[in-house]
Amino acid sequence: MKTKSCSIYAVLQTPLAGSVSHIVRAHIFVVTSVVLFLIPLSNSQSLPNDPTTFTSSSELVLIPAVVNDKSGAHLRGLKKEDFVLKQDGKLHLISFFEEVKTTSARTTRSQGEAGKFTNFDPTSPQYHRLSIIVLDFLNTPFSDQAIAKEALVKFLREVAESGEPMCLLVLGRGGLRMLHDFTDDPKLLVEGVRKIRSNPAPLSHEPIAEAGHPATTDSLGEALTKMIREQIQTENHLSSLAAKNQALMTVQGLEQVAKAFRGFPGRKALLWASSGFPFSLSSPASLMCEPACPVHQRGEVQSAYDQLWKMMNDAQIAIYSVDLRASGSGLPSASETNFTHPYDVGDPQFDTDAQARWKMEDTRNSLQLFAENTGGKAFLGGGNLVQSFYQAIQDDTSYYMLGYYVSPQNTKPGWHDISVSVHGRDARLRYRKGFFLARDSSVSSAQQEIQLALSSPLDYTGVPLSVSWSGREPVRPPGKTKVQFELVMPANFASIDESDQNHMIIDIVAAARNGTGDVVADLSQRLDVHLPAAGLEQIRHNGLTYRGALQLPAGEYSVRFVVRDSFGNRTGSVLAPVSVSP
Numbered sequence: 320m321k322t323k324s325c326s327i328y329a330v331l332q333t334p335l336a337g338s339v340s341h342i343v344r345a346h347i348f349v350v351t352s353v354v355l356f357l358i359p360l361s362n363s364q365s366l367p368n369d370p371t372t373f374t375s376s377s378e379l380v381l382i383p384a385v386v387n388d389k390s391g392a393h394l395r396g397l398k399k400e401d402f403v404l405k406q407d408g409k410l411h412l413i414s415f416f417e418e419v420k421t422t423s424a425r426t427t428r429s430q431g432e433a434g435k436f437t438n439f440d441p442t443s444p445q446y447h448r449l450s451i452i453v454l455d456f457l458n459t460p461f462s463d464q465a466i467a468k469e470a471l472v473k474f475l476r477e478v479a480e481s482g483e484p485m486c487l488l489v490l491g492r493g494g495l496r497m498l499h500d501f502t503d504d505p506k507l508l509v510e511g512v513r514k515i516r517s518n519p520a521p522l523s524h525e526p527i528a529e530a531g532h533p534a535t536t537d538s539l540g541e542a543l544t545k546m547i548r549e550q551i552q553t554e555n556h557l558s559s560l561a562a563k564n565q566a567l568m569t570v571q572g573l574e575q576v577a578k579a580f581r582g583f584p585g586r587k588a589l590l591w592a593s594s595g596f597p598f599s600l601s602s603p604a605s606l607m608c609e610p611a612c613p614v615h616q617r618g619e620v621q622s623a624y625d626q627l628w629k630m631m632n633d634a635q636i637a638i639y640s641v642d643l644r645a646s647g648s649g650l651p652s653a654s655e656t657n658f659t660h661p662y663d664v665g666d667p668q669f670d671t672d673a674q675a676r677w678k679m680e681d682t683r684n685s686l687q688l689f690a691e692n693t694g695g696k697a698f699l700g701g702g703n704l705v706q707s708f709y710q711a712i713q714d715d716t717s718y719y720m721l722g723y724y725v726s727p728q729n730t731k732p733g734w735h736d737i738s739v740s741v742h743g744r745d746a747r748l749r750y751r752k753g754f755f756l757a758r759d760s761s762v763s764s765a766q767q768e769i770q771l772a773l774s775s776p777l778d779y780t781g782v783p784l785s786v787s788w789s790g791r792e793p794v795r796p797p798g799k800t801k802v803q804f805e806l807v808m809p810a811n812f813a814s815i816d817e818s819d820q821n822h823m824i825i826d827i828v829a830a831a832r833n834g835t836g837d838v839v840a841d842l843s844q845r846l847d848v849h850l851p852a853a854g855l856e857q858i859r860h861n862g863l864t865y866r867g868a869l870q871l872p873a874g875e876y877s878v879r880f881v882v883r884d885s886f887g888n889r890t891g892s893v894l895a896p897v898s899v900s901p
Contacts, residue, residue, distance in 0.1 A: 379415065382721045383586035383635050384739050384750040385694065385714045393717040394746055404721055405738045415722030419585060421448045421715055423483050423503070436895040437785045438778040439582060446585035448715045449501065450485045450708065451576060451636070452508075454515070455593035457490045457569055459643055464517040467592060467643050471512050474704035475505040483712055487511055488576070495572035496776050563620055570623045574630055575775050578890060581634030582780025586718055588695070588711035589631075592641045592704060595682030628692040629734060632751035637695035637714070639707045640686040694749045714749070725756065732756050765826070765883065772881045772892045773830050782882045782891025783809050789866070791899075799870045800899050804829075806865040806880055813858060814887030821850040823858070824885035831869055831876045831897070839876065840869045873901040 382404070386394045399416035424447060430436060454471060456464055487498040487508045498511035573591075580587055631638060683699050690697040696714075698707040721739065736753045772779050790803040806827065816822040823846070830841040844867075850858065857863075869878070876899070881892045 378725050378756070379722050380725060380737075380754050381415070381635065382737060382739060382750055383419070383694070384719045384721060384748055385586075386719055386741060387747045389745060389747075391713075391747075393713075394741075394744065395717070397719065397741065397744075399721075401742050401744070402719070402721060403740045403742065404723060406723075406725070407735050408738075411723045413721050414724055415720070417720045419446050419718050419720050421446045421585060421717070423448050423481075431896075435785050435787045436893050437783075438780050438891055438893040439783040447583065448483060448712060449580070449583060449587045450483055450711055450715075451580060451587060451589045452485055452487045453495075453573070453576065453589060453591050453593075454487070454489045454512075455569070455591060456515070456517070457492060457565065457572070459594040461517055463594060463643055468512055468515060468517075470643075470704055471592065472509055474708065475509050475512070477705050478708055479505045481712070489515055490569065490572045494568070494776075495575050566620050567623055570627045571771075573627055575771065575777055577627070577630040577634040577636055578772070578779045578781065579775070579777035580636060580780060581630075582783065582891070585635065585720070586694075586715055587634070587636045588639055588715055589636050589693075590639045590641065590704065590707055590711060591689075592643055593686070594643045595685055624689075625734070628689070629753070629755040631693045633754060635751065636693065637711075637749070638690050638693045639695045639711045640690045640697045641704055641707050642683060642686055642697070642699045692752055694751050696749070730756055765885075768890060769826065769828055769881055769883060772890050773828065773879050775892070778894060779881070779890045779892040781887075781889030782812055782884055784880060784882055784891045784893045785809075786880050786893055786895045788895070788897055794870055799872050801868045802871050802897060802899060803866070803868040804878075804880075804895075806867070806882070807862065808865070808882060808891075809862040810860050811858070812862055813884045814889075815850065815855060815858060816886055817855070819849070821852075821855045822886070823848055823850055825863075826881075826883040826885065827865055827867075828881040828883075829867070829869060829878055831871060831878045833874055833876060839874075840871055842867060842869065871897070871899045873899050875899075 384402075386397065388394050395418070397418070399413050402413060402416075404411050404413050452471075454467065456467075459467055482503050484501045484503050485505070485508060486501045488495055489498055498515070499508050502508065573589075576589060683697075686699065687697040689695075696707070696710055698710075734753055734755050737751060739748055739750050741748065785807045787805050787807075788802060789805045792801040792803070794801050806829075813823055813825060825846040826843070827846070828841070828843045831839050833839050848854075876897050878895050878897055879892060880895065881890065883890050
């Protein structure tokens with residue numbers, strides 16, 4: 320992103336009439352962003368009063384726990400004392416406890432009403448039931464895509480009277496895109512589904528060599544078999560590389576979902592209709608993987624999967640995976656599509672029937688693993704979207720929210736396991752499996768995240784934002800207009816390190832794109848300040864208003880604003896269109 324040589328002011332508003340605002344002038348340079356994996360005490364989400372004392376450097380880890388009895392019904396009336404919470408195997412005091420009863424009221428975000436654009440609903444602090452539906456066409460073969468669309472339309476018609484808010488996204492070759500934001504009218508989602516175009520291109524590299532060979536009863540047969548093995552191994556390497564890239568695209572799309580919805584309070588359900596993950600994490604001794612899958616590739620994808628699970632857990636999003644390749648999806652079974660010669664049974668390269676069975680089982684296991692690691696559930700017995708939807712609603716209608724504080728100074732950065740149990744009850748629990756502790760204010764680690772936020776079709780909600788266009792002025796030489804804006808962040812939007820003289824680092828970025836997607840104007844600024852006591856109070860109780868401007872020629876533009884809280888590792892973004900007259 321290009322640096323702009325202009326002066327921008329950040330104003331810390333004061334509630335007292337006539338008092339002097341604290342003005343911070345900062346240098347403008349390329350900024351970056353990272354992702355929040357904890358909810359800091361300075362988060363704007365309101366929590367009930369709690370007698371526990373803490374410092375500003377403490378972090379509150381929230382754990383939504385679904386607790387059911389033998390019949391699958393919510394187990395009501397449990398108290399804080401009924402739960403046992405452990406981090407890394409050690410008991411922790413539960414500092415925040417609530418039995419949550421959610422509402423199906425639709426959440427709204429201002430899209431220009433009263434001249435404001437927001438990434439959050441400022442009028443509703445309550446817990447909502449939110450169902451996020453992702454139709455995964457990136458990993459679904461062309462032959463199954465039409466079936467998947469029909470199943471989704473049928474599903475939307477069956478749940479039309481539920482009144483539950485849903486949003487619909489599709490993951491394809493071009494990445495993730497939103498077909499419709501949250502609505503309680505499934506008819507609008509049906510219209511979006513019908514507009515989805517199927518892609519007949521193969522999902523990944525298709526092998527040319529057939530997994531067959533002549534009998535090795537003579538030297539010619541042995542030589543030909545050796546050549547075929549080498550060809551198959553080469554193609555398996557190519558397929559493995561293509562599958563890895565496809566898997567990383569899938570992870571990136573789902574990461575954007577986590578970033579976009581983590582700012583909504585409470586537990587969220589992600590209904591993921593897919594044919595599975597394209598890259599296997601099975602043992603290297605398994606068929607299809609040995610010797611073709613390089614160890615470093617498996618490690619890279621495993622790391623990406625781990626990171627995704629952590630982000631979903633931190634965003635309190637549970638994955639309900641629906642296997643589109645299950646029985647009834649239209650996919651032929653392995654026995655219908657493969658033949659293995661008796662002398663090739665058990666051969667890693669030529670036993671195609673075993674390979675097909677392994678691949679099917681590996682896909683199902685992967686979907687199961689992603690659901691279990693995020694506190695959701697996998698539906699593998701027939702691609703039943705309706706059943707998964709109602710299971711997600713039931714789980715999100717009533718659950719328990721547990722919370723405890725950790726100190727970054729006394730806790731190692733990285734992943735920490737969480738376990739929850741209930742005293743003396745035959746209860747079935749589902750909950751997030753851990754949290755990620757990270758504090759990284761470096762520019763290098765944040766550049767990728769800020770670029771993802773700028774290019775994402777979704778608003779990130781880690782930092783609540785509201786933007787409005789505040790004025791216009793002609794500039795010299797003629798041909799452009801100075802379009803002014805106000806970017807408002809509410810009270811407690813940022814994490815402040817009081818142990819380091821009230822240190823706060825905020826990155827602010829704006830990029831204006833024209834109708835073809837080209838960046839016409841941009842700005843970036845980092846506010847790296849040590850706040851005086853009065854400034855700390857301003858941030859705590861009144862937030863921050865950032866005033867700036869972009870110089871734009873005549874035309875129609877979409878301007879993406881991004882704010883990154885460095886110490887909190889949170890990102891917020893909002894899109895605001897603007898029209899400039901000649």
